[in-house]
Amino acid sequence: MLEWVAFWGVPVFVLSAWLAWRLSGAPGAPAARERRAPDPCGGQAGDEGGAAALTCKRSALASYLLRHCVTFRRAPACRGWDWRSSPLLQTVLGVCWPHDSAVRFVRDHLQMSDDGIVALDWALAGPAAPHRRRRTSSNSSSPILLIIPNSFGKITRNVVQLCEVALTHGYLPVVFNRRGQNGTPLSTVKLQQFGDPADLREAVRYIRYRQPAGRLYAVSESTGSGLLLSYLGECGSSSYVTAAACISPVFRCQSWFEGGPAWPFHAGLLLYQKFSLSRYKTALAESVPTDALFSSCSLRTMEEVLFCPQGPGTSSWDAYWERNDPLRDVDEVAIPVLCVCSQDDPVRGVPRGTLPLELFENNPHFFLLLARQGGHCGFAAAEEGPGHWSHGAVLEFLRATTDFFAAEERAKAQAARRRGFGGLGKAFRLRSVSTCKKVPVCSHNIHEIYNWQRSYTR
16 A cells, blocks of 8 residues: 555656646547547437447447446536546546445465466455454355456555445455465466466356356456456357456557556556565566566566567567457457446547447447546546446446346247247247356366365465
8 A cells, every 4th residue: 555655646746737737638629539439329328418428339239228228328527627527636546546445355365277376355345353254155146246457456446446336236246366466476487468368267267166156247447458358359158257347448458568658657557566576576586587677667668578588489579469469359259348438548548549449330249438538447426425437337237238138038038939939938048148148057067177175265
């Protein structure tokens, strides 16, 4: 906590006045002059001032979302001076500002097939009881919300508040922590590459084994969306996820690392990553030139030192992103994915060149909810209070998507019964959208994947 404030304090607060003026005024005008995306959904999901627009391909699901997701039409739009009109302040609040919460976390450590360790933090409501560890029942049918934080491993205010809201809506939130991040032990010298979903795939299998009766949903924030999109693309219809959402995702990741975000955010992220890796300096020295690592002056240089070492037989920077680009297998994604973005995002950059509009216009599984204001992972609600408009929009999207598929299944079953083919109706229910099947037990043999003697919890 103290190191986070220290790293962000100087660059943010020294330049806050200048950036508040520049980012609250400058991005608004260019964004209005951007090429307006066509509206394949048949209308804007926004208030009278056009605070948010839904861009997607025409489909029955898109029409259903426009009718039933009222939060889409309630995006906050500040007129005149208000702290919410500053993307800098929105970003600092959502990403950097501390948050006192009654949510507590119970951690599970999972040992991967190569002896690496990742952590799953299960969010629970209420204060922690001394010497008592409460676990969720494996017989619970409550939906599970898998939350993937940013790729730097910092658990932000945005993630904690999302856990709070999810608990009130009946979800079981669980936060995925990569190797060596957020207090997760680093048992091997291998760190997780930006878009490598191997560890996440094993974690999802464990979640399905532990909670076989609950549907699984996934939400990511910021650069963590690269891992979620990579997982959904590689796994396709076998992802076990019903629906997913990305809050302030970064799509053009290679360009983002090469150009970097605005200077205060770039410096803060660089310093935070160096601090996080410094505790493993001795262990990393076996495979990484630590002098070059900790003297690097950009996010690209640090990523190259970690994963693109120089020498014969090693991968180049471009080859690294061929394997880790979040959109490399985007055509294989088989579930609905909502991306909540803002036009004034100071970390991602202006919409032109950073948002793949053609993806949302042509792929029926992707939906872009583009707000006029919100910063990066900010989206503070219009009314006074600590809430985030993006959280309500995401949870409403997940609910509406599930309701839509359930209605489709019922309609198919009723049509089959009217035709007098009862057996065919049963087949329709079994062959309908795989993401909404109620699987009473885990569909794979978990004991063939894990050696439980190697897994442990703390």
